Amino acid sequence: MFLIASWCLRLIAAAILLQTLFFKFTAARESVYIFSTLGIEPWGRILTGVAELIAAALLLWPKTKVYGAALSLAVICGAIAGHLTKLGIRLTAVNDNGELFALALIVLACAVAILVMHRNELPLITNR
Secondary structure (H helix, E strand, O other): OHHHHHHHHHHHHHHHHHHHHHHHHOOOHHHHHHHHHHOOOOHHHHHHHHHHHHHHHHHHOHHHHHHHHHHHHHHHHHHHHHHHHHHOOOEHHHOEOOHHHHHHHHHHHHHHHHHHHOHHHOHHHHOO
16 A cells, blocks of 8 residues: 555656657747746746756656656745745636646645655665
8 A cells, every 4th residue: 555655655646747858948938937937037937947857757666756756846846936926826827726836735645645655765864
């Protein structure tokens, strides 16, 4: 059951991270709006996309899942901070009724759960 739960959490987080890459890497209107509002277009959009791609790959590779969860957590905390400070929860300019914020919260929950479940695999904790 533990293994199934771990895989489900990793697949959910990776799927969300991967599905947003199309929008970031093709400079979709929504992504350009978000990163322009944050003042980091285009480099922030591209670097965030690369970080999300790496995080998803690490999540899906069993030996690196904790690193993927940690990177996912870092990236998604940035996204949530952007929503709470400059963007807002609902992005009315791009017809988003809070879906992107909800997806960010799901990735956050999955990443935290993965890190808690696999805390014995974290280098800083294992070495103690």
